[in-house]
Amino acid sequence: MEEEPGRLLERRQGMPDSRVQERYDPVAVEARWLRRWDEEELYRTPAPAAGQKTFYQLEMFPYPSGELHMGHVRNYSIGDVMARFRRMQGHAVLHPMGFDAFGMPAENAAIERGVDPNVFTERNIERVRTQCRRMGWSYDWSREVVTSHPDYYRWTQWLFLLFYERGLAYRKEASVNYCPVDETVLANEQVEDGRCWRCGAEVEQRRLNQWFFRITAYADRLLDDIALLDGWPERIRLMQTHWIGRSQGAEVKFTTEDGRSIPVFTTRPDTLFGVTFLVLAPEHPLVETLVDPAHRPAVEGLIAAAGRLAEFQRASEETEKIGVPTGAFARHPLTGELVPILVGNYVLMSYGTGAVMGVPAHDTRDFAFARRYGLTIRPVIAPPPGVDPGEGAYTGEGVLVNSPGFDGMASDAARAAIVAELEARGMGQGRTTYHLRDWLISRQRYWGAPIPMIHCPRCDLVPVPVEALPVLLPPGVRFGHGSPLAEHEPFWxxxxxxxxxxxxxxxxxxxxxxDSSWYFLRFCSPHDDRRPFDPEAVERYMPVDEYVGGPEHAVLHLLYARFFQKVLFDAGLTRVTEPFHRLFTQGMLVQNGAKMSKSKGNIVSPEAWMDRVGADATRVHMLFAGPPDRDVEWVDPRPEGAARFLGRLWRLGQEKSGPETPEAARAIRRIAAHAVKKVTEDIERHAFNTAIAALMEAVRDLLDQPGRGPAFSAAVRDVVRLTAPFAPFITEAIWRELLGEARSVHLASWPVYDPEDVRPRTSEVVIQVNGRVRDRIEVPVGLASEELERAALARERIVEALGGRAPRRVVVIPDRLVNVVADAPRP
RNA sequence: GCCGGAGUGGCGGAACUGGCAGUCGCGCCGCACUCAAAAUGCGGUGAGGUCAACCCUCGUGUGGGUUCGAGUCCCACCUCCGGCACCA
Structure with a gap:
């Protein structure tokens, strides 16, 4: 950059032969332009000009593990192509990046190596940020947010208080995994085969008071608004739908002999007359009082066994379904019949009412259970004629039998009728339940945002006043024995x-x-110290126009973020109801059928590639490897192909001008127009692999062309701009150093093409005989079918192939194909 | 078990609404440059068939079907990947 572009151009033109030009040196060029872009603040978010459209391009921010991996390279390169593309199309692009910096690795480092989590995290952020910059991703780093910084988590705490005020944050007792040796709570992924991942001690279930967010209050809206997310992959929408899992049914009130009610939830009230027993969850509050002395030891044994397992383990089909009678009986709400009450390990207290009615004739689990314990099986649904009820339970719909008052009714009608009857008698009502549970947000750990609440012996729970935020994480705590904050008196x-x-x-x-449920809002006004976000800035950029990330966040992060957005909408803080307009989920990198990860030791360092072939070639290779939404098989990847392509592009940029015939000019314009059309359409549909293939063809074809005049020069400028989103460094170097442009290629306008240039004048028509290609002819575009048919039948090769047989039929698709159908030849 | 997605050369992958299967790249082979190698450039590369040539046959997971014509549409199945998984 020490040399003036114009001088370089002069020197270039003075060169005698294109062969002796300087080779492209990616490492030097990339370092040079990185510095220059910094000085120019090239990627700073522009203030939108009057009438200019904004575009919010976002990628899921990373946990700063200290080392970028190829999955990040893919994810962020996809987003960067889109950001650069929109920028060149004239949008005022917001493209920020930050770090999801709280979490266990920092705390584990503290426990294992005595490193301060804050120091550890800052050091990692520094390294990851440097790697991100080297990759040439066009982030506006002046907007960086780090969730572990007090000026961020202050607002996370503020939002917690907002949720608390609105009744959406509450405390209740819940089971947690607890390691008695390390005296600490463990996350599910830290429990391996029921043992602590670090010390191997058997993990216990402890019931502790935990904080929850009442996401279930938003279940219906989260579900219904999935319909609005038409820019999301269907797959993700389905996963969220299933995750929320709304099911319509009824709550039916059974009663104990002494008159206490046991509500059960069922989706099949039409099978109510088939109930022959009830099963309660081991934790069900009535178990204690219902069980008679003779059955007490067995029941307590089952409760103890169930209590040892975490719910997620119990809710697995591998666990045997065990039931124990309580000795008590319940009265059927409609028939008054007495049915035995059992306790079963497969009934979950957290779903429905914690009690189920057993209909063995029409439910597979109940059937197995009844078989095993010799309980009555009473069919009440007759399958439609011609349908075999089969060996076990018949779970389909049908016509009611053995159901006094409802016999002969179809299942769906009976459901409504029976619910109506229950309601009339005060023995039940229609009810909807959800698979979705409230969100357990408390962690008995240090490296996270402290929950801003105070426990007062006199006033009970008191929120920290907003003026007192943030509640800062104290330095100098002790790790490895219980919750560091609970052990640190100066804090509590x-x-x-x-x-x-x-x-x-x-x-x-x-x-x-x-933390990550609202960071996209913070990016809109990252330095606002009066509120979590500036509503005006949010109004300007939100919703995110395109969000790129991995499908592994389909239900957690993406659902939580939607939940937050709706709460903030209800609180009047924003008018946006859905945070992400369009979602793009990229595929994983897999090796031998397994996801590539640090723990498998099969990571490839992007830095090694950057040193070898440069960031541009690394980016191009990753995007060229396959369609970005699909998994990509990581088999001996070689970025050299991408590097060669960039080398040819460099050569193209160095071509000196010369003469150009009109025919050559036309051919050149055609090549460029084709590339512009194809690359633009392909980027729009995220087909980066084919866009790059088209660029490779264009570069090859242009180098082959004889002309070096104005058309050539324009074509080179088109191709360089088309390549800019993929390979920002080399295109910038060509644009400014070789082509002598003053302004960055990344601020240049996206090329357009003249449709006239891509309109073919002739077309190659394939001629088939009985579906086999036998010849092809070049004809003017739009040649009439009859003419085409005549031309085809006149061809020597076709006559030969027909061998004297008369065409039975001729299918003509103008400009494409003629298929002559004849009887099969005699052998 | 339920819900998604995918099976195409040695490899990654291409093929718009049914119309030339295999764009582009990797690898491999040959040639050029070189004292030589690397790098680079140029050419070739699905399988088979008295391949020298034109040419012919086969070929998109398997088996059927629709159609003048199927990688693409329909039916049945196989394999792999992802998600959910006692949800009453």
């Missing part, structure tokens, strides 16, 4: 903001998914 000892008396701070921190 405080006074009640309400009564001024001595009080104790909440020592739980928030799930990191809370």
């Amino acid at each position: 000892r405080t006074t009640c903001p309400r009564c001024g008396g001595p009080a104790r701070r909440e020592t739980d921190t928030m799930d990191t998914f809370v």
Whole structure:
């Protein structure tokens, strides 16, 4: 950059032969332009000009593990192509990046190596940021947000308080995985075969008071608004639909002999007359009082066994379905019949009412259960004629039998009728339940945003006043024994903001998914120190126009973020109801059928590639490897092909001008126009692999062309601009150093083409005989069918292939194909 | 078990609404440049058939079907990947 572009151009033109030009040196060029872009603040988010459209391009921000991997390279390169493409199309692009910096690795490093989590995290962020910059991703780093910085988590805490005020944050007792040796709570992924991942001790289930977000209050809206997400992959929408899992049914009230009610939830009230037993969850509050002395030991044994397992383990089909009678009986709400009450390990307290009615004739689980324990099986649904009820339970629909008052009714009608009858008698009502549970957000850990609440012996739970935020993480805590904050008295000892008396701070921190549920809003006004986000800025950029990330976040992050957005909407803080307009999920990198990850040791360092072939070639290779939404098989990848392509592009940029015939000019214009059309359409549909293939062809064909005049020069400018989103460094170097442009190629306008240039004048028509290609002819575009047919039948090769047989039929598709159908030749 | 997705050369992959299967790239082979190698450039490369040539046959997971014509549409199945999984 020390040399003036014009001088370079002069020197280039003085060169005697294109063979002796300088070779492209990616490492030097990339370093040079990285520096220059910084000086120019090229990627700073522009203030939108009057009437200019904004475009919010976002990729899921990473956990700063210290080392970027190829999955990140793919993810962020996809987003960067889109950001650069939109920028060149004239949008005011917001393309930010930050770090999801709270979480376990930092705390584990503290436990294992005594490194301060904050130091550890900052060091990793530094390294990842440097790698991101080297990759040439066009982020506006002045907007960087880091979730572990107090000026961010202050607002995470503020939002917690908002949720609390709105009744959406609450405390209740719940089971957690607890390691008695390490005296700490474990996340599910830290439990391996029921043992602590670090010390191998058997993990216990402890019931502790935990904080929850009431996401179930938004279940219906989260479900119904999936219909609005037409820019999302169908797959993800389905996954969310299933995750929320709305099911319509009824709550039916059975009663114990002494008159206490046991509500059960069922989706099949039409089978109500087939109930021959009830099963309660081991944790069901009535179990304790129902069980008679003779059955007590067995019941307690089952409860103890169930209690040892975490719910997610119990809810697995491998676990044997065990049931134990309580000795008590329940009265059927419509028939008054007495049915035995059992306790079963397969009934979950957290779904429905924690009790189920057993209909063995029409439910597979109940059937197996009844068989095993010798319970009555009473069919009440007759399958439609011609349908075999089969060996086990018949779970389909049909006509009611053995159901006094409802016999002969079809299942769907009977469901409504029976619910109506139950309602009339006060024995039940229609009810909807959800698979979705409330979101457990508290973590008994240090490296997260502290939950801003205070426990006062007199006033109970008191929120930290917003003026007192942030509740800072204290330095100098002790790791490895229990919750670091709970063990750190200077942190928790405080006074009640309400009564001024001595009080104790909440020592739980928030799930990191809370941090990432609103970061996209923070990016709109990252430095606002008066509120989490500036509504005006949010109005300008939100919703995110395109969000790129992995499908592994289909239900957690993407659902939580939607939940937050709706709560903020209800609180009047924004008018946006859905955060992500369009979602693009990229495929994984797989090796031998397994996802590539650090733990499998099969990661390839992007830095090694950058040193070898440069960031541009690394980007191009990753995008060229296959369609970005599909998994890509990582078999001996060689970025050299991409590097060669860029080398040829460099050569193209160095071609000196010369003469150009009109025919050559036309051919050149055609090549360029084709490329512009194809690449533009392909980027729009995220087909980067074929866009790059088209660019490779264009570069090859242009180098082959004899002309080096104005058309050639224009074509080179087109191709360089088309390549800019993929390979930002080399295109910038060609644009400014070789072509002498003053302004960055990344601020140049996206090329357009003249449709006239891609309109073919002749077309090659394939001629088939009985579906086999036998000849092809070049004809003027639009040649009439009759003419085409005549021309085809006149061809020597066709006459030969027909061998004297008369065409039975001739199919003509103008400009494409003629198929002559004849009887099969005699052998 | 349920719900998604995918099976195409040695490899990654291409093929718009049914119309030339295999764009582009990797690898491999040959040639040029070189004292030589690397790098680079040029050419070839699905399988088979008295391949020298034109040419012919076969070929998109398997088996059927629709059609003048199927990688593409329909039916049945196989394999792999992802998600959910006692949800009452």
